[in-house]
Amino acid sequence: DSGVTQTPKHLITATGQRVTLRCSPRSGDLSVYWYQQSLDQGLQFLIQYYNGEERAKGNILERFSAQQFPDLHSELNLSSLELGDSALYFCASSVVGIGQTYNEQFFGPGTRLTVL
Amino acid sequence: ELKVEQNPLFLSMQEGKNYTIYCNYSTTSDRLYWYRQDPGKSLESLFVLLSNGAVKQEGRLMASLDTKARLSTLHITAAVHDLSATYFCAVDINTGNQFYFGTGTSLTVIP
Numbered sequence: 001d002s003g004v005t006q007t008p009k010h011l012i013t014a015t016g017q018r019v020t021l022r023c024s025p026r027s028g029d030l031s032v033y034w035y036q037q038s039l040d041q042g043l044q045f046l047i048q049y050y051n052g053e054e055r056a057k058g059n060i061l062e063r064f065s066a067q068q069f070p071d072l073h074s075e076l077n078l079s080s081l082e083l084g085d086s087a088l089y090f091c092a093s094s095v096v097g098i099g100q101t102y103n104e105q106f107f108g109p110g111t112r113l114t115v116l
Numbered sequence: 117e118l119k120v121e122q123n124p125l126f127l128s129m130q131e132g133k134n135y136t137i138y139c140n141y142s143t144t145s146d147r148l149y150w151y152r153q154d155p156g157k158s159l160e161s162l163f164v165l166l167s168n169g170a171v172k173q174e175g176r177l178m179a180s181l182d183t184k185a186r187l188s189t190l191h192i193t194a195a196v197h198d199l200s201a202t203y204f205c206a207v208d209i210n211t212g213n214q215f216y217f218g219t220g221t222s223l224t225v226i227p
Contacts, residue, residue: 002158033214043204043217056214090158102147102166103208105215107159 003027004108006091012114018079021111025072025093031055032074033094033105034066038087049074050096081115088112118143120207122218130226132194137221139188139205148181148188149215151204159204163190195225 003026013019025032034046036059045058049068060066063081068074078085089112092105119142129135139148146167151159163172165181165188172179176199178191188205202222206215 002160042219045214045217048214058214092159102164103215104149104161104164106161107151109158 002106002108004091004093004106006089006108006111008111009109010112010114012116013081014116015081015083017081017115018077019081019113021076021078021089021091021113023074023076023091023093023108025074025091026095026106029093029095029106030072031094031096031103032068032072033092034060034074034076035090035092035107036087037090037110041087043090046076078113083115086113086115118145118207118209118216120205120216120218122203122205122221124221125219126222126224128224128226129192129195131196134194135192137190137192137203137223139190139218141186141188141205141207141216143209144183144186145207145209146181146183147208149206149208150179150188150190151206153202153204153220155202162203192223195223197225197227199223200225 005024030051033048037043046060048056066076088110090110091108094105121140148165150162153159163179168183170181176193181188202220205218
């Protein structure tokens with residue numbers, strides 16, 4: 001158990017809908033990362049937040065957005081869902097801060113999203 | 117854009133054999149990470165390599181880093197079935213920012 005929690009574990013929805021995935025980082029970790037894993041695209045970085053602020057953006061669609069709240073939990077919002085959005089969505093956290101020389105990320109169990 | 121390539125993509129090996137997975141990356145970095153993923157599960161951190169020549173070992177797995185060659189290896193010694201999983205390497209070039217993951221190597225150890 002990495003200490004990172006994600007809810008829900010499974011989500012089944014229809015095309016055109018909107019869903020919210022939730023992530024709670026490990027205690028003390030300030031950074032949260034979101035990843036999408038699908039068979040055809042592999043593991044893709046979406047977005048990173050550090051202490052409430054967006055820090056890096058990867059291959060995140062405009063239909064997707066995220067935020068990190070003052071208590072450091074994060075939510076990933078996926079809207080106008082398409083069949084191709086079906087994937088495993090992982091959240092990871094790390095302690096990265098001033099003086100940190102490396103960035104070991106700890107992954108949550110993931111949310112499996114199925115769009116029908 | 118940083119590219120991280122692993123080979124082989126698929127590896128089937130018999131129990132008791134040795135093999136090496138390779139991870140090449142396209143730009144300078146002295147931080148490389150190895151992860152393991154079981155089917156349908158999350159990623160588990162295996163090794164953190166932080167300098168040229170770094171070597172770490174855990175059980176039947178040993179990871180090394182050659183920053184000059186931009187190459188990391190994950191060596192499997194006397195494979196057992198429990199090692200069957202997908203192994204990912206990842207590189208970060210600015211501490212605290214995104215990882216660049218390799219394509220993954222799917223390892224199957226046959227009894």
